[in-house]
Amino acid sequence: MKLYTYFQSSAAYRVRIALNLKGLTAESAYIDLAHGDQRCEFYEGVNPQRLVPSLMVGPDVLTQSIAIMEYLEEAHPERPILPKDLIARAQCRAIAQIIASDIAVLNNLKVRDRLKAEFGMSDDALREQWVQHWIYDGFAALEAVLARSKHTGNFCVGNFPTIADCCLVPQMFNAQRFKCDVTAFPTICRIVDACEDLPAFASAHPSKQADAA
Numbered sequence: 375m376k377l378y379t380y381f382q383s384s385a386a387y388r389v390r391i392a393l394n395l396k397g398l399t400a401e402s403a404y405i406d407l408a409h410g411d412q413r414c415e416f417y418e419g420v421n422p423q424r425l426v427p428s429l430m431v432g433p434d435v436l437t438q439s440i441a442i443m444e445y446l447e448e449a450h451p452e453r454p455i456l457p458k459d460l461i462a463r464a465q466c467r468a469i470a471q472i473i474a475s476d477i478a479v480l481n482n483l484k485v486r487d488r489l490k491a492e493f494g495m496s497d498d499a500l501r502e503q504w505v506q507h508w509i510y511d512g513f514a515a516l517e518a519v520l521a522r523s524k525h526t527g528n529f530c531v532g533n534f535p536t537i538a539d540c541c542l543v544p545q546m547f548n549a550q551r552f553k554c555d556v557t558a559f560p561t562i563c564r565i566v567d568a569c570e571d572l573p574a575f576a577s578a579h580p581s582k583q584a585d586a587a
Contacts (some may be wrong), residue, residue, distance in 0.1 A: 375400035376430040378397060380407045381481075381583035382551075384544035385439040385477050386427040390445045393538040394574035396450050400429065417455050440474055440518050443537045448521060457525075459580060465508045466531040468518065469538035477512035481548065482507045505552045513549070514558050516542075519562040528568050543569050547580065548586040 377393070377400040379386040381483050393400055403428050404409045413422040421428040421437050429436040429445075434441050447456050481487075481504070489495045489504060520526045530538035546566045549556055556563060570577045580586055 376403055377401070378403045378405050378417070378426050378428040378430075379583070379585075380405050380426050381580040381586045383407065383426050384482075384548055385425070385474070387544035387547065387578060388439045388537075388540045389427045389442050389476075390427065390578035391535075391575055392455055392537065392541065395455055395535060396446055398446065398450060402584065403442060406585065424518070438578050439541075440470055443540060447537070454498070454534070455540065456570050457532055457536060459525075460524045462508050464537060465525050466536045466538045468527050469519065470513060470541045472516050472519070473538075473541040476515075477508055478485055478548070479540075480508045481552075501552050506554050509545070509549050509552065509554050511556075512545075513556065513562060517559040517562055520558075520565070526561070526565075531564055535572065535574070539565065539569050539575075542566060543575055 375398070377386070377389060379390065381403055381404075401412055405417060407426065412421075412426065418424055420430075420435055423437060424438070427437075427439055427440050427442060431445075438489055447454065451563065456466055479584060486500050486505070489500060490497075495504065520530060523531075525531045527533040529535050530542060544560065546556070546562070576582070
């Protein structure tokens with residue numbers, strides 16, 4: 375397998391964690407989003423969306439982090455990253471989608487670049503008025519979900535890390551990167567601390583990647 379990745383991409387970070395939890399190794403190919411590598415002709419041929427991650431499995435290319443993690447779960451079920459219980463499994467997927475679809479997607483690089491180009495927003499305004507708003511909004515809902523759910527354990531769903539945790543930890547990295555005060559979210563913080571104690575999460579951290587600035 376080959377993983378096209380970028381150290382600060384939260385979506386690629388999710389897949390790096392999932393690979394580690396599964397005990398799988400993928401060759402890393404680095405796509406520098408900040409310098410526009412994703413727009414080169416070669417990478418458009420790999421992924422027409424020009425996003426990371428992309429995972430090459432033999433001749434096939436898988437895209438979208440949630441779909442990639444679901445593939446890893448189905449192809450390598452020995453170390454599960456989804457619960458067996460169907461309701462808990464649906465809860466896990468819902469948490470992952472809250473993060474990936476309702477928080478992260480609004481704050482990714484192409485959105486921030488568009489806000490700068492079309493609406494003249496400065497970096498400071500983007501951070502304080504846009505990125506922080508959507509992180510706080512999403513984390514407030516997620517905190518309530520986690521605090522109320524009977525399925526919440528040491529991790530987002532139960533007592534072993536799942537796809538939900540693979541999404542949560544990178545989103546916390548983004549929150550810290552954009553100087554968000556997360557003290558209002560104790561359940562989220564507790565779960566992130568539990569995850570970050572595990573080698574699978576620690577070695578996937580952006581600072582540990584070969585392309586880290």
